[in-house]
Amino acid sequence: MVEIREARENKTMKKILLILNLIMLSIGACGCPLIARLYFIHGGKRVWLSSFLQTAGFPIILIPLGIGYLRRKRRRTDPNRVILMKPPLFVASAMIGILTGFDDYLYAYGLAWLPVSTSSLILATQLVFTAGFAFLLVKQRFTSYSTNAVVLLTIGAAVLALHTSGDRPAGESKKKYLLGFLMTLAASALYGFILPLVELTYKKARQWQPVTYTLVLEIQFVISLFATLFCTIGMLINNDFKVISREAREYEEGETKYYVVLALIAIICQNFFLGSAGVIFSASSLLCGIMIAVLLPVTEILAVIFYKEKFQAEKGVSLALSIWGFVSYFYGEFRQTKTILNPDKDLELPQIPSP
Template sequence: MAQNQQPIFQTKPEEHFVQIPINIERDSTTLINGNSNRKPNHWPTIILSIIFVIVGQSIARLLENFYYDQINRSEYNESRQNDGVWTQSLLQTVGFPLLLLPFLILTTRKHSQQQQPPITSEGFHYKSLAIIYICIGVVMSVQGRLSAMGKLEIPFGVFTLIYTTQLFFTPIFARFFNAVKFNRWVVISSILAIVTGALTLSSSFGGEPDEAEEDYARGSWSALFAGICFSLLLSNIQNVFDNYIFKRTESTTRKPSFASVFEVLIFSSLVATIISAAGLLIAGEQHDLKREMNAFSKGNGAYVMAMVGQAVSWQVYWVGIVGLVFSVSSVLANVISVITWPIVSVLVVIFFSFMDDEFDALKGVALITAALSAAAYFYRLHKENRDSAN
C-alpha cells in the first residue's frame, strides 16, 4: 500500500515544479517586451504591422511633398511661412473613423467567443483609460504640430538630424516607464537606426524654406520637442497595453486582441482631432484651405485627393506603429518608423525633382543600414521565440 501511494505524492510536487519554470521562462524571454503579460511574438502580426508602417508613411510623405509642390510653397513669403501647420497636424488623426469598422468587427467576434471580465474591473480600467487617452491625444496633436512647423522653419536635412534624436529618447522612456530590458541586439539595432536617420539628411522636402524664411532657433526646438513627443507617445501607448489592456485579461480566459490597437487609436485620435481642429479654426487656416484649393495647379479634385489620401495613409501608418507596440515594444515601433525614411527619400527622388535631388551614396548607405537594423532586431525576436519554445 505504501508503494502504491508513492507516485501520488510525487505527482503533485512535479506539477508545481513544472509551473514555476514556465513562469520564469516567460519572464526571461520577454527582455524586449519587459512585461510577462505579453503574448509571445506573433510573426504574422509583426510583419503586417511593418508593412502598414512602410506603406502608410511612404504614401503620406509623398502626398505631403505633392501638396507643398503644387501650392508653390517656395513662393510663399515669410508672413505666410507657417500656413497649414494645424492642417497637417489634423490630417494625421482626422481619418480615425475609418478604424471604427474593423474595431467593431474584432470586438464583436472577441466578445462572442470569450467570457467578459467582471464589471467592476472593466469600470475601473475604463475610467483610467479615459484619462490616459486624453493625454495621448494631446501629445499626438502637439507632436504633429511641432513636426509640421519644424520642417517649414529649417532645411529638411537639419530637421531630419534633430528629429532622429527620438531614437535616443524612446529607449530611455521605455526603460524607466515601461521597464523594458535591453540586450546587445536591440542596442545594435537602435544604433543602426540612428545612423539610418542621420544619413537621410540629403533628402529633399517640398515645403523646405528658402534662406530668407529660415529660423534655426525656432525650427530646431520644434524638431527636438517633436521627437521627444513621439518617443513619449510610444511609451505611453506601451504603458496602456502593459498596465491596463493586457492586465484586464488576466482574470479571464481572454487573450489580448488586436482590437485593442484600434481602441487606443480611435479614442486618442478623437482627442487629437478635436485639438487640431480647434487650433486650425483659431489660427484661421480654414480660409487658407479654400485659397489653396483654388490655386492648386492640378485642380480642385487633385487637391481633395491629396488631402484625403494623406488622412487615410496616416491611419494606415498609425495602425502599423501601434500594432508593433502591441506585438513587441515601443522601441521596435520607433526603429521601424525611422528606417522607413530612406525608402521615402528614394521615392521622392523617383516621383519629384526638388532641387535636382538624386539617388546618392548617402541614400544607398542608409538603405543598407536600415536593412541591418531590421535584421538585428528580427534576429533577437527569433531567438526570443526559439527560447520560449524550448
C-alpha cells in the same frame, strides 16, 4: 492537447497580426511624409490643417471595431458591451491623444519648410529617444547590437545637422529652414516618448482588463480623436476653416486634386498610427521605433525620385550610418533568436564592429 493547439493558433494569429501591422506601418511611414509634402509644394500653407489631417482619418477604425462587436455578439462574449475600455484607460488615452496632436503640429511645421529627405533623416533620431524612454518607462532590455544601432543613428543625424542649410529650398529663408529643422527634431523626441508611453498604457491596462486587439483599436480611436480635437482648436484659432475653399481654388494642381491630397493624407497617415499601435501590441515600442527608422532609406529614395530633391554627401554618410545601425540591430535579434533555439550550441558568427 486542446490547450497546446490553442496556444499554437494564438501564436500564429499574433504573427499574422504583426505582419499586417508592419505592412500598414510601412505604407504610412513612407507615404505620409511624401503626400503631406505634396500639399505644401503646390501651394498649401496651413500647418494646423496639415497636422489635423494626420489623425482625422480615425473614423476608419470604426469599421474593424464594428466587426469585432458583431463577432462578440455572435459568440455571446460580452454581447451587450459596445465599448470594452474602462474609464482610467480612457483618460490615459485622451492624454496621449493631446500629446499626439501637439506632435502632429511640430511634424507638420517642420515638413512645411524641409525637403522630405532631410525631414526623414532628422526623424531617424526618434529611435534614440524611443530607446531611452523605453528603458525608463517599460524597462526595455538592450543588447550590444541594439545599443550600437542607437549610437549609429544618433551620429548619422549629427552629421546631417552640421550642414543644415545645404538643401534649403529656393526662396526659403535660413531662419524658417532652421526653425523647421528644430521643430522636426522636437517632433522626433516627443514621438519617441509617445511610443513607450503607449506600451506602458497597455501594460497598466492589464490591471483593469484583458488587453485584446479590439481594445488596442479602441485606445487608438480615443488617441486619434483627442489629437484631432487638439488640432481642430488650433485650426479655429488660426481661422483655417475659413480659408480652405480659397486655398483649394488657388492650389496649383487644381481644386479637385487639392481635396484628393487632403483625403489621402488622412487615410495614409491613419495607416501609420494603426500600424504603430499594432506593432507595439504584438511586439514592443522599440521594434516599432526600429521599423520606422528602417523605412527611412525607402522614403529617402522616393523623395529623390518624385520630388527631385538634392542628395548631398552628408546625406549619403548619414544614410550609410543609418543602414549600418539597422543591420546591427537585426543581426543582434538574429543571434538572440538562434541562441534561444540552440542554447547549447556556440554560434560562430562574425561580430559587427561598434562605431
